[in-house]
Amino acid sequence: MNSIDKLTEQFKKFPGIGGRQAKRFVYFLLTQNENGVAELSKLISELKKDISQCSSCFRFFKFTNESANCDVCSDPNIDKKILMIVEKDIDFENIKKTGEYGGKFFILGGTIPILEREPTKRIRAKQLIEVVGENKELEEIILALSVNPEGENTLQYVKKILEPLAQKYDIKVTTLGRGLSTGTELEYSDSDTLQNALKNRG
Ligand SMILES: [Zn+2]
Numbered sequence: 001m002n003s004i005d006k007l008t009e010q011f012k013k014f015p016g017i018g019g020r021q022a023k024r025f026v027y028f029l030l031t032q033n034e035n036g037v038a039e040l041s042k043l044i045s046e047l048k049k050d051i052s053q054c055s056s057c058f059r060f061f062k063f064t065n066e067s068a069n070c071d072v073c074s075d076p077n078i079d080k081k082i083l084m085i086v087e088k089d090i091d092f093e094n095i096k097k098t099g100e101y102g103g104k105f106f107i108l109g110g111t112i113p114i115l116e117r118e119p120t121k122r123i124r125a126k127q128l129i130e131v132v133g134e135n136k137e138l139e140e141i142i143l144a145l146s147v148n149p150e151g152e153n154t155l156q157y158v159k160k161i162l163e164p165l166a167q168k169y170d171i172k173v174t175t176l177g178r179g180l181s182t183g184t185e186l187e188y189s190d191s192d193t194l195q196n197a198l199k200n201r202g
Contacts, residue, residue, distance in 0.1 A: 081140065114150065146186050
């Protein structure tokens, strides 16, 4: 396999990128000058060193101090009574941008396809249970997942695994999405839509 094919294979692993697009990326890189390509490879190789994963919400953040928690989780003004569960980092960013939500977050890290035999391998199920179990102030958990079949399947599963804790500690489990139409992915929702969905949760 030559370098073009090898790099194409790597790009094909990216979410939403097919073989043809992957190859276009490679040829694009070939048309760039040395500096541009060097800068890109430097950024890629530094990414893992520079970015840490929060031990509380599991989002990726720029490592700045000794804390194992991100800036949002270490913010003293955060509302610890409420926890929002989202699928991925981009969803977190979109919700945060609305400025309407000041509680805690948990990044699930994926969704569960319908008929999946090992759902726990698709999401941070174990970590979620730990985080919920440790937070004694928690009063509400908001499930903010995309309104599509896979999002719905994930929602039902997460509800099921949270049920014992929710009952034990009297935590209300709500769903974001009454204001979202079917097929809505959080990633592509604008701030107004998200604000409404947040207000109309139930
Ligand atoms: Zn965090």
